[in-house]
Amino acid sequence: MSSAPDTRPVILIANRGEIAVRIIAAARRIGASPVLAASVIDADSPAARLADRVVVIGASPAGASYLRPEQVAQAAVNVGAVAVHPGYGFLSEQPHLAELLAEEGIAFVGPRPETLRAVGDKGSARKVAIAANVPVAAGVEIEDVDDVQNLVTLGNGIGYPLLIKAIHGGGGRGIRLVENSEQLAVLVPQAAAEALGAFGNGALYLERYYGSARHVEVQVFGDGEGGVQIFGDRDCSVQRRHQKLIEECPAPGLSEARRKVLHDASRALVIALKYRGAGTVEFLVDTLSDDVVFLEVNARIQVEHPVTEEAFGVDLVAAQLRLALGLDPELPDVAPVPPATVIELRINAEDPNQDFRPNSGDITAVTWPRGPGIRVDTQIEAGYRFPPYYDSLMAKLIVRAHNRDAAVAAIASAAANTRIEGITTTLPMHHFVLAHPDFIRGQVATSWFAPVWENRSNGVSS
Amino acid sequence: MSAETTPSWQDLLDLVTQLNDSNYESASVQFGDVSVRLSNVAGFQDGGVAVSAAPVAQAPAAQAPAAQAPAASAPAASVAVAAPTVTAPVGDRIDAPMIGVFYRRPSPGAPAFIEPGDHVEADTTIGIIEIMKLMNPITAGKAGVITAFLADDAAAVEFGQALATITPDAS
Numbered sequence: 066m067s068s069a070p071d072t073r074p075v076i077l078i079a080n081r082g083e084i085a086v087r088i089i090a091a092a093r094r095i096g097a098s099p100v101l102a103a104s105v106i107d108a109d110s111p112a113a114r115l116a117d118r119v120v121v122i123g124a125s126p127a128g129a130s131y132l133r134p135e136q137v138a139q140a141a142v143n144v145g146a147v148a149v150h151p152g153y154g155f156l157s158e159q160p161h162l163a164e165l166l167a168e169e170g171i172a173f174v175g176p177r178p179e180t181l182r183a184v185g186d187k188g189s190a191r192k193v194a195i196a197a198n199v200p201v202a203a204g205v206e207i208e209d210v211d212d213v214q215n216l217v218t219l220g221n222g223i224g225y226p227l228l229i230k231a232i233h234g235g236g237g238r239g240i241r242l243v244e245n246s247e248q249l250a251v252l253v254p255q256a257a258a259e260a261l262g263a264f265g266n267g268a269l270y271l272e273r274y275y276g277s278a279r280h281v282e283v284q285v286f287g288d289g290e291g292g293v294q295i296f297g298d299r300d301c302s303v304q305r306r307h308q309k310l311i312e313e314c315p316a317p318g319l320s321e322a323r324r325k326v327l328h329d330a331s332r333a334l335v336i337a338l339k340y341r342g343a344g345t346v347e348f349l350v351d352t353l354s355d356d357v358v359f360l361e362v363n364a365r366i367q368v369e370h371p372v373t374e375e376a377f378g379v380d381l382v383a384a385q386l387r388l389a390l391g392l393d394p395e396l397p398d399v400a401p402v403p404p405a406t407v408i409e410l411r412i413n414a415e416d417p418n419q420d421f422r423p424n425s426g427d428i429t430a431v432t433w434p435r436g437p438g439i440r441v442d443t444q445i446e447a448g449y450r451f452p453p454y455y456d457s458l459m460a461k462l463i464v465r466a467h468n469r470d471a472a473v474a475a476i477a478s479a480a481a482n483t484r485i486e487g488i489t490t491t492l493p494m495h496h497f498v499l500a501h502p503d504f505i506r507g508q509v510a511t512s513w514f515a516p517v518w519e520n521r522s523n524g525v526s527s
Numbered sequence: 528m529s530a531e532t533t534p535s536w537q538d539l540l541d542l543v544t545q546l547n548d549s550n551y552e553s554a555s556v557q558f559g560d561v562s563v564r565l566s567n568v569a570g571f572q573d574g575g576v577a578v579s580a581a582p583v584a585q586a587p588a589a590q591a592p593a594a595q596a597p598a599a600s601a602p603a604a605s606v607a608v609a610a611p612t613v614t615a616p617v618g619d620r621i622d623a624p625m626i627g628v629f630y631r632r633p634s635p636g637a638p639a640f641i642e643p644g645d646h647v648e649a650d651t652t653i654g655i656i657e658i659m660k661l662m663n664p665i666t667a668g669k670a671g672v673i674t675a676f677l678a679d680d681a682a683a684v685e686f687g688q689a690l691a692t693i694t695p696d697a698s
Contacts, residue, residue, distance in 0.1 A: 120626065121626070121686045121687055121688070122685070122686055123626065123686045124686065135658055135659040135661070136625065136626050136686075139627055139658045140626055142683075143626065143627075143628070143685075144683075
């Protein structure tokens with residue numbers, strides 16, 4: 066800025082950590098002015114220093130700052146923002162923030178509030194999916210949790226084992242595995258009481274359980290009027306307690322027919338919703354049958370979006386911002402399978418040898434690997450005090466190569482050349498997984514990691 | 528926006544917040560023309576912030592490219608901060624308990640709730656912060672004499688920003 070008035074549109078970033086850094090970069094790329102809404106402890110974070118301005122929205126705990134729609138909306142008003150990017154987590158899928166902003170004539174970088182509602186609970190998301198001819202797991206809503214006779218009939222109709230799911234649950238919470246009808250009669254009333262306590266609503270449904278399935282998801286981008294672009298798929302099956310650890314694009318070993326089912330179903334869903342912006346349709350891909358079933362729609366940019374960006378050479382976050390500003394998102398039409406394979410590691414501030422216990426403190430030194438195809442999305446640096454209040458994600462290490470074998474070798478090398486001192490990280494776990502024959506072969510199921518890590522030999526620690 | 532070389536009250540507040548949790552007995556920081564001394568030592572009067580400002584003239588807007596803060600400078604300047612005050616405030620700070628818009632009067636044109644020099648009780652309303660059309664009365668928090676307002680009427684304020692200073696009654 067010189068003496069000329071700053072006419073750049075202001076984008077308020079209502080998030081923190083690596084995704085705040087990522088959105089700041091996208092805002093700069095489209096010529097906007099990034100302003101960060103931060104909690105007290107984040108007011109001088111590395112992301113804050115990258116932004117044009119910082120506005121302190123509340124105290125450090127997320128419940129007093131990043132999770133308060135009215136504080137974020139007021140910050141947007143105060144700084145004269147034309148759009149608010151909520152990142153992922155926090156308020157990213159909260160219709161209330163989108164509505165508050167709409168009242169002020171400020172764009173919410175995400176789907177419309179009614180879309181967030183339609184896909185926000187498992188019950189309505191499932192109905193939307195069924196209506197769009199998207200394959201779903203055999204399942205049924207429970208009308209009366211105390212009607213044992215009916216429960217047994219419902220359970221037998223699906224077959225065992227099956228899952229009890231809280232309709233309003235999410236992120237892997239509110240799910241129980243049931244082996245037989247006796248367990249079902251006992252667990253359903255318990256699950257209903259828990260769901261009522263945890264989610265404010267005790268509604269449940271029963272669903273067929275796939276014990277050995279992969280997590281495969283499709284990246285979509287809708288224009289808000291029924292137009293849709295598909296940006297391939299990702300495999301996120303290396304998980305621990307429903308938390309993704311490693312993601313890759315494309316999903317390995319999918320037949321052309323299966324990939325077509327996933328992409329076509331996702332396209333149908335986005336068209337039915339007139340979905341606006343970036344989103345993900347998640348599926349379970351069974352390894353024991355040909356079944357492919359819908360899991361949920363993530364109505365936001367996801368943590369693992371970089372693998373798609375690198376595989377196809379696109380900037381999804383810049384596209385989100387352009388669309389929110391009423392511009393052409395400038396995304397190309399791409400083939401179902403990208404010309405490269407990309408793998409991402411989530412490096413968390415957790416100790417994998419102590420049951421993944423989170424830790425925080427001063428980061429004393431950081432060294433990132435260099436080389437072709439390497440991308441690091443992070444906000445940490447030497448001297449940064451990793452705060453205890455938030456998610457444990459420290460960095461995402463992303464590597465692109467010409468095929469999967471080369472990508473596995475390249476990311477193993479990149480991980481081996483990464484050093485983070487001062488805080489215990491999940492890097493040793495990544496070294497273990499990247500060297501494991503099952504992962505190198507590819508197509509592991511979501512149930513693969515936990516027992517393999519549990520039974521690892523003692524030699525791998527650190 | 529203020530020039531990057533001039534600390535905002537938010538910058539000072541951040542500094543105090545950081546030092547408050549540490550073991551420093553005293554600290555001295557130079558922001559361009561302004562030097563700030565902070566001390567934890569008992570006896571250092573009135574809340575522990577002292578600002579000795581060399582002439583902090585209104586920096587010409589052209590002087591500071593705000594979008595390119597020097598790496599070594601304070602965190603990015605905060606939004607709508609109180610203008611740098613030449614005279615050091617006297618007394619304890621009354622901070623904004625929330626982000627919003629600060630009003631010193633109950634309605635436009637009405638007299639201010641409080642003027643500098645007025646004596647207040649702990650529960651006396653000194654202003655209002657509006658957040659998304661919700662009006663929140665802001666009280667003095669302690670009995671004493673309001674010495675200055677650091678946020679203007681109808682100014683956008685941040686969480687933790689200093690609104691006013693108060694000299695507490697001797698107890």
